[in-house]
Amino acid sequence: GAVVSQHPSWVICKSGTSVKIECRSLDFQATTMFWYRQFPKQSLMLMATSNEGSKATYEQGVEKDKFLINHASLTLSTLTVTSAHPEDSSFYICSAYPMPEDSIGSYNSPLHFGNGTRLTVT
Amino acid sequence: QKEVEQDPGPLSVPEGAIVSLNCTYSNSAFQYFMWYRQYSRKGPELLMYTYSSGNKEDGRFTAQVDKSSKYISLFIRDSQPSDSATYLCAMSGYSSASKIIFGSGTRLSIRP
Numbered sequence: 001g002a003v004v005s006q007h008p009s010w011v012i013c014k015s016g017t018s019v020k021i022e023c024r025s026l027d028f029q030a031t032t033m034f035w036y037r038q039f040p041k042q043s044l045m046l047m048a049t050s051n052e053g054s055k056a057t058y059e060q061g062v063e064k065d066k067f068l069i070n071h072a073s074l075t076l077s078t079l080t081v082t083s084a085h086p087e088d089s090s091f092y093i094c095s096a097y098p099m100p101e102d103s104i105g106s107y108n109s110p111l112h113f114g115n116g117t118r119l120t121v122t
Numbered sequence: 123q124k125e126v127e128q129d130p131g132p133l134s135v136p137e138g139a140i141v142s143l144n145c146t147y148s149n150s151a152f153q154y155f156m157w158y159r160q161y162s163r164k165g166p167e168l169l170m171y172t173y174s175s176g177n178k179e180d181g182r183f184t185a186q187v188d189k190s191s192k193y194i195s196l197f198i199r200d201s202q203p204s205d206s207a208t209y210l211c212a213m214s215g216y217s218s219a220s221k222i223i224f225g226s227g228t229r230l231s232i233r234p
Binding site (some may be wrong): 004006034042043044046090091093095108109112113114115116118 | 130135154156158162164165166167168171210212221224225226227229
């Protein structure tokens with residue numbers, strides 16, 4: 001259970017174009033999804049928290065007009081890299097955890113990740 | 123000082139050895155502790171997660187949490203070449219609004 005699907009797995013685009021990455025929770029609902037960026041041999045850097053039905057929360061230093069996030073349903077969040085440049089080339093990974101089954105305390109299921117999208121901007 | 127410290131390695135051990143991976147942290151509010159395995163060009167895969175202190179075992183993997191020392195460990199018994207990957211520790215507070223903080227990852231290589 002708790003499968004997160006990410007598409008596409010890799011994409012090459014020209015500088016100045018926009019790229020959309022989809023993140024779907026396949027067997028659970030997720031009011032919150034997270035978008036990470038990872039450079040080679042480095043750890044995950046949280047870019048933004050995607051909230052279903054409301055605006056995303058961006059981490060400091062992440063340009064919200066460049067990295068557009070839409071969380072239109074409980075199973076889908078999208079990240080659009082607008083006017084991509086070579087420095088945007090990276091590995092983008094989404095994650096989510098299932099909604100709590102009860103209202104006591106915090107989430108009771110850990111974070112599950114998609115398989116990532118490798119973006120190359122030429 | 124980073125909230126979570128993890129030796130980046132690389133760590134190379136022979137097949138069959140016991141592997142010990144560790145992380146230290148500074149935030150006493152952390153309650154959930156996770157270990158992820160990440161193969162090259164793939165997303166992290168959840169291996170183990172624990173709440174508060176104690177041990178948890180799953181097959182060849184054992185996770186330990188010592189909150190008094192702010193130290194967590196992942197042990198891999200009878201290591202296999204297929205265990206070669208980057209291992210990330212992660213932790214968060216009790217609230218669902220708590221951010222999950224990741225270690226930098228340890229690159230592990232199991233030599234046949």
